[in-house]
Amino acid sequence: xxxxxxxxxxxxxxxxxxxxxxxxxxxxxxxxxxxxxxxxxxxxxxxxxxxxxxxxxxxxxxxxxxxxxxxxxxxxxxxxxxxxxxxxxxxxxxxxxxxxxxxxxxxxxxx
Amino acid sequence: xxxxxxxxxxxxxxxxxxxxxxxxxxxxxxxxxxxxxxxxxxxxxxxxxxxxxxxxxxxxxxxxxxxxxxxxxxxxxxxxxxxxxxxxxxxxxxxxxxxxxxxxxxxxxxxxxxxxx
Numbered sequence: 001x002x003x004x005x006x007x008x009x010x011x012x013x014x015x016x017x018x019x020x021x022x023x024x025x026x027x028x029x030x031x032x033x034x035x036x037x038x039x040x041x042x043x044x045x046x047x048x049x050x051x052x053x054x055x056x057x058x059x060x061x062x063x064x065x066x067x068x069x070x071x072x073x074x075x076x077x078x079x080x081x082x083x084x085x086x087x088x089x090x091x092x093x094x095x096x097x098x099x100x101x102x103x104x105x106x107x108x109x110x111x
Numbered sequence: 112x113x114x115x116x117x118x119x120x121x122x123x124x125x126x127x128x129x130x131x132x133x134x135x136x137x138x139x140x141x142x143x144x145x146x147x148x149x150x151x152x153x154x155x156x157x158x159x160x161x162x163x164x165x166x167x168x169x170x171x172x173x174x175x176x177x178x179x180x181x182x183x184x185x186x187x188x189x190x191x192x193x194x195x196x197x198x199x200x201x202x203x204x205x206x207x208x209x210x211x212x213x214x215x216x217x218x219x220x221x222x223x224x225x226x227x228x
Contacts, residue, residue, distance in 0.1 A: 001173070035214035044206055044221055045156065050214035088156055092213035099172065100146065100158040
């Protein structure tokens with residue numbers, strides 16, 4: 001079973017700064033099988049990025065995803081006040097039979 | 112518009128049974144997998160399992176296999192998550208979500224389950 005590790009646990013930044021979030025897998029993950037979500041307090045998660053680098057519908061272009069193999073990155077180019085939230089990566093493993101895994105999350109808070 | 116609407120909050124006692132629901136609309140319910148995700152208080156997201164309403168093919172996370180049952184009634188576009196005997200440790204928010212390729216593109220609003228004596 002693939003384990004996802006996210007770093008840092010908490011990222012303290014100011015609006016306008018660049019945020020770089022890391023997601024590392026214990027085994028190689030197909031880029032097609034890596035997604036990122038944003039969750040704000042009291043809300044359901046929202047899909048940001050799928051296929052490691054494709055933005056979901058309606059997601060601003062300040063959000064970008066990259067990476068391959070075991071190392072993936074979510075970048076927020078210029079933080080807006082509404083971007084302070086928790087971010088999760090998620091992978092799909094076709095073997096064993098169709099398991100999904102979430103990372104532990106990175107909290108981006110206001111410095 | 113795609114929507115997943117979950118049933119309301121529940122307060123139960125340990126040992127009681129429970130079935131919560133997730134009703135899909137605005138898309139072909141039988142053509143997309145529906146997953147369930149647990150979020151314990153102050154914690155992260157945990158994938159529990161997934162069902163394909165078209166043929167009821169169901170898969171579970173090893174962590175939740177045998178602990179919960181996932182089902183669906185395609186005639187009313189509704190997926191379910193059920194427990195036969197709740198524990199205090201089942202206290203959490205539970206989300207349903209539609210799976211597109213491998214990502215979960217639409218989410219329900221969540222159902223808060225509180226288990227307390």
